Amino acid sequence: MKRKTDRVDAILAQWHQERPDLDVSPMASIGRIRRCAQLLQPRLDGCFEKFGLSSWEFDVLATLRRAGAPHCLAPTALFSALMITSGTMTQRLKGLEAKGLVVRIQNAEDARSMLVQLSHSGLALIDQAVTAHVENERQILSALTPEKLTQMNALLSDLLSILEPE
Amino acid sequence: MKRKTDRVDAILAQWHQERPDLDVSPMASIGRIRRCAQLLQPRLDGCFEKFGLSSWEFDVLATLRRAGAPHCLAPTALFSALMITSGTMTQRLKGLEAKGLVVRIQNAEDARSMLVQLSHSGLALIDQAVTAHVENERQILSALTPEKLTQMNALLSDLLSILEPE
DNA sequence: CGTATATCAGATAGACTGACATTC
DNA sequence: CGAATGTCAGTCAATCTGATATAC
Numbered sequence: 001m002k003r004k005t006d007r008v009d010a011i012l013a014q015w016h017q018e019r020p021d022l023d024v025s026p027m028a029s030i031g032r033i034r035r036c037a038q039l040l041q042p043r044l045d046g047c048f049e050k051f052g053l054s055s056w057e058f059d060v061l062a063t064l065r066r067a068g069a070p071h072c073l074a075p076t077a078l079f080s081a082l083m084i085t086s087g088t089m090t091q092r093l094k095g096l097e098a099k100g101l102v103v104r105i106q107n108a109e110d111a112r113s114m115l116v117q118l119s120h121s122g123l124a125l126i127d128q129a130v131t132a133h134v135e136n137e138r139q140i141l142s143a144l145t146p147e148k149l150t151q152m153n154a155l156l157s158d159l160l161s162i163l164e165p166e
Numbered sequence: 167m168k169r170k171t172d173r174v175d176a177i178l179a180q181w182h183q184e185r186p187d188l189d190v191s192p193m194a195s196i197g198r199i200r201r202c203a204q205l206l207q208p209r210l211d212g213c214f215e216k217f218g219l220s221s222w223e224f225d226v227l228a229t230l231r232r233a234g235a236p237h238c239l240a241p242t243a244l245f246s247a248l249m250i251t252s253g254t255m256t257q258r259l260k261g262l263e264a265k266g267l268v269v270r271i272q273n274a275e276d277a278r279s280m281l282v283q284l285s286h287s288g289l290a291l292i293d294q295a296v297t298a299h300v301e302n303e304r305q306i307l308s309a310l311t312p313e314k315l316t317q318m319n320a321l322l323s324d325l326l327s328i329l330e331p332e
Numbered sequence: 333c334g335t336a337t338a339t340c341a342g343a344t345a346g347a348c349t350g351a352c353a354t355t356c
Numbered sequence: 357c358g359a360a361t362g363t364c365a366g367t368c369a370a371t372c373t374g375a376t377a378t379a380c
Contacts, residue, residue: 037203
């Protein structure tokens with residue numbers, strides 16, 4: 001049984017026609033990963049918006065939440081985890097603090113460093129948002145069988161191991 | 167044989183610890199797709215830069231190149247294919263025209279419409295860049311077996327069919 | 333002294349919206 | 357006239373860089 005063709009197939013066919021000298025097969029996997037991510041983004045954003053959050057706001061709050069009680073991390077830990085620069089982190093935290101979702105407290109053990117902590121409302125909000133987010137993701141994936149998802153995870157994990165800085 | 171754990175596994179473990187009430191399994195697939203795309207981006211950009219191109223410049227030129235001789239499309243066709251607004255397309259074309267990579271010509275069949283065409287240097291550049299791009303992608307994927315790539319394509323294609331607007 | 337932490341100001345790149353003129 | 361095409365000006369959100377102050 002042949003699978004349905006998607007737009008990446010159409011692009012590959014065009015390249016094959018125009019550049020028969022090239023073996024463009026690597027475009028198939030990488031193109032699909034990128035296109036999936038691109039199409040996923042607005043679907044996820046739609047859920048975040050219901051909680052007044054943007055994607056990056058969700059990321060910061062979720063990172064703090066995952067860290068466990070007392071839900072605080074230093075800015076350095078945050079921007080390292082989120083793969084952004086320190087200056088960007090400062091900007092993000094300013095915004096989240098203005099919304100009352102995080103508070104900045106002094107780090108008793110190192111006066112250079114701050115600790116960013118989820119506020120009560122920040123904690124309550126991210127807990128609700130994560131619940132909805134996972135449900136949204138579940139809904140998006142509901143058309144795929146558990147077996148396929150398991151396979152996909154294993155394969156993507158292989159790729160991720162290659163891509164991740166060691 | 168168990169697969170190597172990646173950072174997504176670590177995130178899932180944190181969520182399991184902190185929110186045992188949630189079944190976060192959908193995060194595994196979607197998280198990996200997004201993280202792969204995120205890590206892939208700079209790897210691809212690095213190749214484009216060798217040709218003085220940004221990612222979006224490459225996208226526009228590649229779309230024109232794939233269309234086949236005479237390598238011209240209307241702006242409307244371009245921004246639809248690239249999923250951006252018309253205003254953004256105008257900006258992009260202005261930049262590419264300034265670099266001499268495309269030319270704008272009148273559409274003889276519809277005076278409202280323009281045709282954007284690859285210039286000689288634009289064609290030569292994108293042909294070189296695509297060759298290098300595919301080789302770069304091939305190198306990135308070289309650690310995965312052809313069988314795994316085939317499986318991954320089939321699974322991602324299933325997901326893409328769900329995500330793509332019909 | 334040299335390194336690490338965090339912040340800030342300024343610059344930048346990229347995108348979007350809404351108004352517009354033109355043509356179908 | 358209503359719809360479509362492309363352009364433009366203006367705005368915006370998000371990022372980065374480099375300089376700075378402080379503390380280890």
